[in-house]
Amino acid sequence: MATHPGHPSVPDRSDGMMHGLDPAAEDRAQTAPAGAPSRGGTVADVLAELRGTLPDEALLTDPARLATYECDGLAAYRVTPGLVVLASTPEHVAATVRACARHAVPFVARGSGTGLSGGALPHAEGVLVVTSRLRTLHEVSAADQRAVVDPGVINLQVTKMATPEGYYFAPDPSSQQICSIGGNVAENSGGAHCLKYGFTTNHVLSLDIVTPDGDQVTLGTRAPDAPGYDLVGAFVGSEGTLGVATRATVRLVRLPQEVRTVLAGFAGTDEAGAATSAIIAAGIVPAAIEIMDALAIEAAEAAVSCGYPAGAGAVLVVELDGARHEVADEYAAVERICRQEGAFEFRMATDAAERAAIWKGRKSAFAAVGRISPDYIVQDGVVPRTALPEVLRQMTRISAEQGVRVANVFHAGDGNLHPLVLFDGSKAGETERAEAVSGMILDLCIEHGGSITGEHGVGSDKAKYMPRMFTDDDLDTMQLVRCAFDPHGIANPGKIYPTPRLCGERSGRRQGAHPLQEAGLGEVF
Amino acid sequence: MTHKQVRLGMPGVRGQDEPAFDSLRPPSPELVDDCVHCGFCLTTCPTYALWGEEMDSPRGRIHLMKTGLEGAPLSDTMVGHFDACLGCMACVTSCPSGVQYDRLIEATRAQVERRHDRTPKDRALRSAIFALFPYPRRLRILRGPLRLTQRLGADRLLRRSGLLERLSPQLATMQSLAPQLGKAEPTPERTPAVGERRAVVGMLTGCVQREFFPGVNAATARVLAAEGCDVIAPRSQGCCGALSTHTGREEEGRAFARALIDTFTAAGVDHVVVNSAGCGSSMKEYVHLLADDPDYAQRAADFSARVRDFAEIIAELGPVAPRHPVEAVAAYHDACHLAHAQGIRSQPRELLRAVPGLEVREIPDSEICCGSAGVYNVLNPEPARELGDRKAANILSTGAELLVTANPGCLMQVATSLERSGRRIRLAHTALVLDASIRGVPLETI
Numbered sequence: 016m017a018t019h020p021g022h023p024s025v026p027d028r029s030d031g032m033m034h035g036l037d038p039a040a041e042d043r044a045q046t047a048p049a050g051a052p053s054r055g056g057t058v059a060d061v062l063a064e065l066r067g068t069l070p071d072e073a074l075l076t077d078p079a080r081l082a083t084y085e086c087d088g089l090a091a092y093r094v095t096p097g098l099v100v101l102a103s104t105p106e107h108v109a110a111t112v113r114a115c116a117r118h119a120v121p122f123v124a125r126g127s128g129t130g131l132s133g134g135a136l137p138h139a140e141g142v143l144v145v146t147s148r149l150r151t152l153h154e155v156s157a158a159d160q161r162a163v164v165d166p167g168v169i170n171l172q173v174t175k176m177a178t179p180e181g182y183y184f185a186p187d188p189s190s191q192q193i194c195s196i197g198g199n200v201a202e203n204s205g206g207a208h209c210l211k212y213g214f215t216t217n218h219v220l221s222l223d224i225v226t227p228d229g230d231q232v233t234l235g236t237r238a239p240d241a242p243g244y245d246l247v248g249a250f251v252g253s254e255g256t257l258g259v260a261t262r263a264t265v266r267l268v269r270l271p272q273e274v275r276t277v278l279a280g281f282a283g284t285d286e287a288g289a290a291t292s293a294i295i296a297a298g299i300v301p302a303a304i305e306i307m308d309a310l311a312i313e314a315a316e317a318a319v320s321c322g323y324p325a326g327a328g329a330v331l332v333v334e335l336d337g338a339r340h341e342v343a344d345e346y347a348a349v350e351r352i353c354r355q356e357g358a359f360e361f362r363m364a365t366d367a368a369e370r371a372a373i374w375k376g377r378k379s380a381f382a383a384v385g386r387i388s389p390d391y392i393v394q395d396g397v398v399p400r401t402a403l404p405e406v407l408r409q410m411t412r413i414s415a416e417q418g419v420r421v422a423n424v425f426h427a428g429d430g431n432l433h434p435l436v437l438f439d440g441s442k443a444g445e446t447e448r449a450e451a452v453s454g455m456i457l458d459l460c461i462e463h464g465g466s467i468t469g470e471h472g473v474g475s476d477k478a479k480y481m482p483r484m485f486t487d488d489d490l491d492t493m494q495l496v497r498c499a500f501d502p503h504g505i506a507n508p509g510k511i512y513p514t515p516r517l518c519g520e521r522s523g524r525r526q527g528a529h530p531l532q533e534a535g536l537g538e539v540f
Numbered sequence: 541m542t543h544k545q546v547r548l549g550m551p552g553v554r555g556q557d558e559p560a561f562d563s564l565r566p567p568s569p570e571l572v573d574d575c576v577h578c579g580f581c582l583t584t585c586p587t588y589a590l591w592g593e594e595m596d597s598p599r600g601r602i603h604l605m606k607t608g609l610e611g612a613p614l615s616d617t618m619v620g621h622f623d624a625c626l627g628c629m630a631c632v633t634s635c636p637s638g639v640q641y642d643r644l645i646e647a648t649r650a651q652v653e654r655r656h657d658r659t660p661k662d663r664a665l666r667s668a669i670f671a672l673f674p675y676p677r678r679l680r681i682l683r684g685p686l687r688l689t690q691r692l693g694a695d696r697l698l699r700r701s702g703l704l705e706r707l708s709p710q711l712a713t714m715q716s717l718a719p720q721l722g723k724a725e726p727t728p729e730r731t732p733a734v735g736e737r738r739a740v741v742g743m744l745t746g747c748v749q750r751e752f753f754p755g756v757n758a759a760t761a762r763v764l765a766a767e768g769c770d771v772i773a774p775r776s777q778g779c780c781g782a783l784s785t786h787t788g789r790e791e792e793g794r795a796f797a798r799a800l801i802d803t804f805t806a807a808g809v810d811h812v813v814v815n816s817a818g819c820g821s822s823m824k825e826y827v828h829l830l831a832d833d834p835d836y837a838q839r840a841a842d843f844s845a846r847v848r849d850f851a852e853i854i855a856e857l858g859p860v861a862p863r864h865p866v867e868a869v870a871a872y873h874d875a876c877h878l879a880h881a882q883g884i885r886s887q888p889r890e891l892l893r894a895v896p897g898l899e900v901r902e903i904p905d906s907e908i909c910c911g912s913a914g915v916y917n918v919l920n921p922e923p924a925r926e927l928g929d930r931k932a933a934n935i936l937s938t939g940a941e942l943l944v945t946a947n948p949g950c951l952m953q954v955a956t957s958l959e960r961s962g963r964r965i966r967l968a969h970t971a972l973v974l975d976a977s978i979r980g981v982p983l984e985t986i
Contacts, residue, residue: 075593077617082607083600090577101593128594129579148592167592169583192634193579318636382578385637389573 056118058097061142064114065100069107075099084143087128087135088190091392092475096123096137103148105223105231105261111144112259113229121505124259126167126195130202131381131393132474134254134510141505144259146197152176153262160267161220161237166197166260170204173265182267185212188470189378200260203252205470207303207377208334210428212268214470216251223262224250227501237264249496254472255507257500271336274302275346276370279331279353280324280360284308284423287329288403290356291427294333295400297352299345301428305332310387310422311380311435318383321376324360331358331427332377380424381435388420388437390446392453395471396460400430409459410434419445419452431469432460458483473511481513491516560608560618562655565790565832567605567647574639575602581631581641586909586927587624595621598631598641605648619656622648624923626916627786628876628909633883642881643828649788669915670789674779674796679751683724690720713921719952725754731761731771738768738857741848742809744800744823747779748948749816756948759975760815760850766861766978767854771813777803780814782822785829786914797826798836801843812843815850815971817875817947818914821882823847849878851946851970855887864980865897866973871940872900873931873954875947876909888946888970895977901938905930912953928957936963942983943967 065074075081076098085093097120102108115122121141128135128147137143150167157180162173170191173184187206188194194204200222205214212218221235235247250257281287287306294304307315309328315321323330331353335345346363353361364370384391398406407423414421422435434456438449457467457480467473467480481490490512498518500506508515561567577599582588587596594600604618612618622645631641658666672678727745741764745757761771781796800823804812814820822829824847830840848856872892878884892900911917911927931954935943943958943965945951951967958964968983976983 077615079604079607079612079615079618079621080595082612083594083603085603086577088578127579127582145593150592190579193582318638379580379636382576382580382636385574385576391576 056120058120058140058142060118061111061114061120062098064117065111068110069100070103073101073103073107075101084125084128084137084145087125087130087133089131089133089136089474089476092133092136094137094139096143097140099143099145101145101148105149105225108144108146108149108259108261109225109229109231111142112225112227115142115505116227116229116503119503119505121508122259123507124197124201124255126198126201127169127190127193129190129194130198130472130474131395132202132468132472132476134202134472134474134507135198136475136510138508141508146259146261147195149197149261150195155180155182155267157182157267159237160269161264162267163262163264164196165262166195166200168196170194170196170199173267177267178270180267181270183270184218184265185209185268186215186218189381191378196263196265197260200251200263201253201255202470202472205426205431207305207374207426209470210304210426211300211302211336214252216248218266218268219247219251219263220266221264222247222250222260224258224260226258227503227506231261235264252472253497254474254510256497256511258506271302271338271342273339273342274334274336274370275342276332276334276364276373277346277349277353278323278360278362278364278373279333279358280327281329281331281356281358283328284407285404286357287331288407288427290331290353290358291403292400293352293356294349295428297348299335299348301333301345301349302336303332303334303426304428305377306330306423306425306427307332307377307380308423310420310437311384311424312376314383314387314422315376315380317386319372319375319379321372323376324362327360332373377424380422381433384422384435384437387422388439390438390440390449391422392436392438392449393471394432394434394436394453394456395468396432396434396457396465397469398430398432398460398463398465400428402463402465403427403430406432406459406463406465410456413452413455413459417448417452417455419448421452421456426469429469430465432456454480475510478509478511478513481511490514557613559611560605560614560655561648561651564651564654565647566609566651567644569609571640571644572602572606572609574637575599576637577603578636580636581634584630584634584907586626586628586630586911587923589908589930590923590926596624598625598635598639601625601648602639602641602644605644608648614652614656619652622652624920626876626909626911626913626927628913629880630876630907630909633880633907642825646785646788646825646828649786650790651788653788653790665919666787669918670784670787670792673783673915674747674781674792676745676747676750676779679747680724683751713918713924719752719955723754724751725758727754727757727761727773729773729775731765731773733768733770734766734861736768737770739810739853740770740772740808741853742804742807742812743771743773744780744812744814744816744819745773745777746814746816746819746948749819753948753951753969756815756969756971759969760813760971763854763861763971763974763978764813764850767857767859769813769853769857772807772809774803774807780819780823781829782818783914785822785825786818790829793822794829794833797823797829797840798833801826801836801839804843805839809846811846811848811853813848813850813853815946815969816949817849817878817882818949820847820849821877824882849882849884849887849946851878851888851891852882852884854891854974859891859894861978863895863974863977866895866977866983867897868942868983869899869901869940870942870944870973871903871935871938873903873910873935873943873945873950874906875945875950876913878946879907888944891974892944892970895973898973898977900944901940903931903938904934906934910950910953910957912947912949914949917949917953924953925957925960928953929960932957932961932963935965936961941965942973944970944973946970 121138125135146166149165154163188204199215420437425432436449438445502518581598781793785793826840827844830836910931911924917924
């Protein structure tokens, strides 16, 4: 990493831009000041500039090829990008972003394209920067408990490489066999095991990024903590609005001495939810607690024959991991609690294959729903764990009232719901009804003190719900952070915020200045 | 549908503005809609593994089909991405939504073959392949000169000269893939069961299998007989049509299928056993291939239901013949058309693990194709070579001294790839290993 001294760079207030610390970037800044882009540029200008710099096969312009990039894992939103750049090096990314900055052309970063909130939805007059070819695993170091990877490296691949050393990468989204680390960083991805181990943000030590000006900088250090603002923390989960990650140093976690995965069958979600609360109340923090309801079980069985208890109205999957004695004690307690709460079947996976079968049912549930419904919306919301039974009851009521089937899969331990709203888009009115139900579910979450997204991100899909959860002042404050990184608003515009602001622009809806400005504590850049 | 056009030797589509697909069995819009774009197929797709781009992934190709169904023309670009698919069906295995990509790509390929004009060079190569491979008699004529050049070492000389490579990489690939030929060993038309008869099975002798790997057919018949099967191998049987059907030459494939159904119906057998993964998978698909043929639809359905892979039938019957030790460390390679297309993974492994003295190891990234894929390695030598090299490295990493697999295409491709890596390990079809174990003879003598 010769060109990236391992220090975080901080925004320079004098011009509101970030500077890379490498001398080459400084030179570029002088010859082509990114702060003064030629307004009114187009994708064609960017393409012309990149033609000589990037290999031809990295630049996709054929309409048929461009069309294959029109959506990510959320196929309901489709926009054909103006240009696709298949980057093979961080320099390709930087050159592309620099060209975009110079011509004030929007860009969107994309990893494996498995996101469920349309975070990588392309911009019609913009450039889609694809990082799936940046897939070198540079270093797996057991001694340092870390791995250094390209953004296109697949999440599960990191674990596969670390396992022989006795380590693994903890964040495990259901799409871990295909989602990329770059995407995990952008979305702050979680997974079944984040109840105990935290989200992606808890596992990233340092990032090389390309800023929206095209500078290559390093955020964070490889040391466990660094002084100054936690810019890595700001970047992780920023959904591509603060730049593009081109390399990540991630934390590896020691493989537990023992893992026990149990599957308990209940009559319904009420009982399964009560068991969850009782387990946590007993002071146990399992690696994962998951609940699937009858519809979700039906779909998973159809897809992968996971062998869940027959006739169950809900299954509870509990994974306990840690030191052998500790796991044994917890296992006994979990069994007792489940039986008390009415589990009619309680079984433990006796080998790796059985454990895999249990998880396969759970992890394929989203896509498996495609077998029982032509179309569906994957919703993602959070409620306090104690509100789970009430929210589930309300959801059942809404589903019955609206005549829309809702399957439920959720990370019960942290109250992260994944209702799957089923519909048939070819029938008149069904799409609209499903969307309405989907929105009502989010309202339920907010009413009960929860959030509109647990781990899928806001992206294109949920920008419209942000005002239900945040005040205008909240949203403006967030956008001030964005402006610090992206003064020209070209990094993934249109995502997260329902009303985009240009930096320097005053809020349209609020009379007067931002409260921080009025108090003399802040100024618009 | 009739097309007016002037051929100037240029590739392209008849009628550039026409939609990609006509009304004769286009890829089914309902099957296309089953894809929810989740991306779970990406990492198991060999071309995505090579190139990391959406349009060379199953999800991307389905997207291209969708745009085609919506009216986009069958451009050279689009055809290129369909052609690049190996048809390995790893995506069918990894798809949680149950998308039938196998049916989709087959329908698409048939449309491409009918409606897209290939370059004269490509046309000539394809004509040559399909005038040769599906015809055992023509392959047999090739055996003599091939064997002679091999015995004189002229084949290695030719390879070293790079002459063929300059002339045509595809021809060079074909030449390099030809296995070392032993003497011809015709399968008897009838092999009686040893001991109690438990089934009467027909046996497909195949084309490449019959002419290039005759020892495999002989071993298959012996093992089946030892496990209590009367084995009928009708001399009149022809090609199963797998290569044609999997390359979009639908009519040719249907003609082969009808003839084979006739042959085995006349033989009056309980099951038709196949020892070549690609052939077995295509015979199990006759039910779809001939679904629109009023005379054959029902017969095809009955026939497909009776087709069994070699390992599948023995596992189904339950092995009874005593095994002798075969001392070796083996790696088992899943042929895509066995594992992904037919879902047969555990049976061959169990049969091999039951051989005393034989240690069976798993190959990393076993779900990724070796690059053989029917005639793919002849039509697309470069990606096939890259995939072959990856497979060879993964095989060598197991430390095995013997590679076992159940498809002649894989055997040729893996042998060539291992040779290129400068390392040699022994290769054998599952039937050869079981035959050696049952007969108690060393593997080397087979």
